[in-house]
Amino acid sequence: MATGNGIPSSLLDKLREVAKQFFALPAEEKHKYSRAANKVEGYGQDGVVSEKQIFDWSSRLSLKVFPEDQRRLNFWPENPSDFIDVLHEYVVKLKGVMDILFKAMEKSLNLVEGSFSSQFGDNSLMKARFNFYPPCSRPDMVLGVKAHSDRSGITVLLQDDEVGGLQIFKDDKWINVPVIPHALVVNLGDQMQIMSNGIFKSPLHRVLTNTDKLRISVATFNTPEPDKEIGPVEQLIDEKRPRLYRNVKNFAAFDYECLQKGKVALEEAKI
Ligand SMILES: O=C(O)CCC(=O)C(=O)O
Numbered sequence: 423m424a425t426g427n428g429i430p431s432s433l434l435d436k437l438r439e440v441a442k443q444f445f446a447l448p449a450e451e452k453h454k455y456s457r458a459a460n461k462v463e464g465y466g467q468d469g470v471v472s473e474k475q476i477f478d479w480s481s482r483l484s485l486k487v488f489p490e491d492q493r494r495l496n497f498w499p500e501n502p503s504d505f506i507d508v509l510h511e512y513v514v515k516l517k518g519v520m521d522i523l524f525k526a527m528e529k530s531l532n533l534v535e536g537s538f539s540s541q542f543g544d545n546s547l548m549k550a551r552f553n554f555y556p557p558c559s560r561p562d563m564v565l566g567v568k569a570h571s572d573r574s575g576i577t578v579l580l581q582d583d584e585v586g587g588l589q590i591f592k593d594d595k596w597i598n599v600p601v602i603p604h605a606l607v608v609n610l611g612d613q614m615q616i617m618s619n620g621i622f623k624s625p626l627h628r629v630l631t632n633t634d635k636l637r638i639s640v641a642t643f644n645t646p647e648p649d650k651e652i653g654p655v656e657q658l659i660d661e662k663r664p665r666l667y668r669n670v671k672n673f674a675a676f677d678y679e680c681l682q683k684g685k686v687a688l689e690e691a692k693i
Pocket residue numbers: 551553567572579581588627629638639641
């Protein structure tokens with residue numbers, strides 16, 4: 423949980439506000455930004471992969487925010503009118519926060535500076551995902567997001583300022599993540615688990631639904647450049663802690679292939 427993260431509280435509030443305003447638009451207006459059936463970028467619900475699939479109780483708007491020249495502005499809402507500026511300001515500041523996180527993680531393991539950040543590269547990908555969870559009459563029947571670990575390197579999450587629901591799996595139990603309005607939740611993804619040779623964990627997490635309140639969140643995923651090979655930092659491999667993972671490239675694509683075969687990418691990357 424990063425409080426005092428250097429991002430003004432007013433900007434965090436504004437980001438939640440523009441997210442709420444976007445999701446409150448009439449369906450036809452939101453559908454201007456609909457994602458294509460086989461793509462993740464844009465507005466929509468879960469893609470359909472099988473007949474037996476259980477859907478998440480949520481809608482999302484996913485946008486690639488960095489590298490800046492890869493932004494597809496046709497998916498960026500024009501309504502509310504300050505959406506684009508607020509998102510831009512947030513992600514620029516968040517990049518600075520991510521740089522501090524890399525340095526802190528490297529330092530905490532006595533690593534050479536850049537051990538992690540250089541694996542992400544200068545053109546690492548950043549995607550912002552706005553999640554909208556409407557109230558749900560049967561919270562016992564359906565989840566807002568099913569249990570998963572993030573396949574990113576690092577995820578930074580801005581939660582709803584009032585409504586909880588995020589849980590993390592720890593010591594064989596689901597634990598509620600507290601709601602702290604101006605804190606950012608830092609969640610390490612599968613690729614950090616690989617780079618840290620298993621020292622940092624990519625935790626399972628899920629989101630519960632709620633009978634009478636809607637919830638929003640903004641997850642920002644930072645991922646290494648897809649054509650860069652990533653792997654456990656050499657300094658973290660020794661006789662006591664042998665190399666756990668092989669090097670991988672384009673983990674997102676690898677993860678997708680594994681999913682289709684019913685396999686878990688982190689397991690498949692093990693030596
Ligand atoms: O809404 C949340 O609190 C978490 C969302 C999440 O886990 C995700 O978007 O990957």
